[in-house]
Amino acid sequence: GAGVSQSPSNKVTEKGKxxxxxxxxxxxHTALYWYRxxxxxxxxxxxxxxxxxxxDKSGLPSDRFSxxxxxxxxxxxxxxxxxxxxxxxxxxxxxxxxxxxxEQFFGPGTRLTVL
Amino acid sequence: xQQVKQSPQSLIVQKxxxxxxxxxxxxxxxxxxxxYQQFPGKGPALLIAIRPDVSEKKEGRxxxxxxxxxxxxxxxxxxxxxxxxxxxFCAATGAGSYQLTFGKGTKLSVIP
Numbered sequence: 001g002a003g004v005s006q007s008p009s010n011k012v013t014e015k016g017k018x019x020x021x022x023x024x025x026x027x028x029h030t031a032l033y034w035y036r037x038x039x040x041x042x043x044x045x046x047x048x049x050x051x052x053x054x055x056d057k058s059g060l061p062s063d064r065f066s067x068x069x070x071x072x073x074x075x076x077x078x079x080x081x082x083x084x085x086x087x088x089x090x091x092x093x094x095x096x097x098x099x100x101x102x103e104q105f106f107g108p109g110t111r112l113t114v115l
Numbered sequence: 116x117q118q119v120k121q122s123p124q125s126l127i128v129q130k131x132x133x134x135x136x137x138x139x140x141x142x143x144x145x146x147x148x149x150x151y152q153q154f155p156g157k158g159p160a161l162l163i164a165i166r167p168d169v170s171e172k173k174e175g176r177x178x179x180x181x182x183x184x185x186x187x188x189x190x191x192x193x194x195x196x197x198x199x200x201x202x203x204f205c206a207a208t209g210a211g212s213y214q215l216t217f218g219k220g221t222k223l224s225v226i227p
Contacts, residue, residue, distance in 0.1 A: 004158070031213065042204055042217035043159070050213070091158055098213050106158025
């Protein structure tokens with residue numbers, strides 16, 4: 001497929017467990033973004049990767065959240081010791097180059113439910 | 116601090132009518148204002164965008180109106196169709212930034 005893909009599409013976990021969410025960006029896109037979409041809220045920026053540069057982690061809500069991007073392509077968002085307030089849809093986007101005026105293409109998201 | 120305020124939260128419009136969604140921003144450094152459309156179970160997709168050097172941009176049935184002095188911009192959907200039923204997000208960003216600041220979204224329902 002030509003679009004951004006994310007897996008799993010749904011994840012149900014118990015409070016205190018760790019989860020990993022995966023994002024496959026569009027081939028050739030150097031910039032990758034993670035957002036969180038909570039019920040009734042807009043999209044909240046989490047983290048930004050551009051090529052091999054150090055990521056901008058300024059949006060991560062706590063040190064339980066981390067993300068990596070291997071080989072400039074696939075990215076994994078990890079949430080440790082999940083809490084109920086982490087329940088949300090986690091969206092990944094990629095763009096050809098960095099800078100938000102470059103169209104960001106979003107994946108379908110991973111719906112995380114923490115029981 | 117919510118930097119982009121969007122209203123209404125939900126909107127019901129009859130088929131053929133005009134849908135209007137409004138956004139207001141606070142940060143005068145913002146200079147790019149995109150609108151995203153999101154269908155259930157899908158990620159948002161760029162619909163239309165505007166820069167503040169123009170007051171209006173039209174693409175098909177979709178028009179953005181921009182008022183720089185009031186720091187407001189709006190999306191107008193002409194001849195609304197049931198297929199337009201979706202959640203719409205306004206967003207804003209500043210020069211050189213890669214962070215989009217989103218409004219909270221408007222759920223539009225177009226009824227036949």
